[in-house]
């Protein structure tokens with residue numbers, strides 16, 4: 001970890017079982033405030049399960065998970081925002097309303113302060129001018145940015161993203177990755193990004209956590225000690241990509 005301060009996200013000996021399936025077994029992870037961590041691993045190793053537990057969507061699990069020093073339990077935490085693989089937008093609602101869904105329950109979305117917050121988020125994710133558009137008028141990348149803005153609406157300390165770019169073409173994906181970096185740098189939000197894409201993981205993250213096995217556990221942690229802005233073709237980055245890929249292939 002990059003600092004000696006208390007981690008904003010602390011996972012100790014996390015175990016999660018679904019009926020007969022043990023999805024996670026003894027996962028330890030500490031994420032520092034403002035850190036960008038990527039989680040990679042083969043299909044079925046428990047990546048989404050890990051994010052679901054972190055976000056409070058899973059009531060029952062073993063071990064301890066704390067965000068900002070507070071235990072995560074059923075019902076989710078205001079401190080955590082989640083972006084799913086598919087944008088999951090309401091097709092009858094416009095961009096503004098779709099983002100407002102992510103506001104805290106006690107905030108009236110029509111109150112001036114709330115409208116201002118949503119307007120800010122629309123600008124943050126680069127969708128100025130599209131507030132009144134509906135999902136069927138947006139490209140895949142734009143829809144994903146609405147989903148990102150919704151995940152940020154709580155102003156969470158930790159933003160969790162589950163393969164948010166996997167459905168996008170290569171160029172759009174590269175754009176969205178840079179956009180996420182801009183948002184992360186501007187807001188200082190701690191990020192945990194699950195991805196299948198090792199290139200994406202090393203390009204974006206401060207650390208890459210490799211989950212593996214069945215049940216899943218942490219197999220390796222690779223530090224990406226390379227200054228930003230990074231070059232995707234940087235030799236060091238490519239070497240780290242190979243290192244992570246080698247761990248995955250074991």
Ligand SMILES: Nc1ncnc2c1ncn2[C@@H]1O[C@H](COP(=O)(O)OP(=O)(O)OP(=O)(O)O)[C@@H](O)[C@H]1O
Pocket residue numbers: 018019021022023041042043044045046047048049050
């Ligand atoms: N709701 C559920 N009920 C029963 N088993 C589940 C449930 N959700 C996940 N599992 C099982 O838990 C294990 C981990 O699943 P999870 O979705 O976390 O994997 P993943 O790493 O996200 O996979 P992928 O890369 O394919 O998205 C798998 O064996 C899966 O079948």
Ligand SMILES: [Mg+2]
Pocket residue numbers: 047048049
């Ligand atoms: Mg998954």
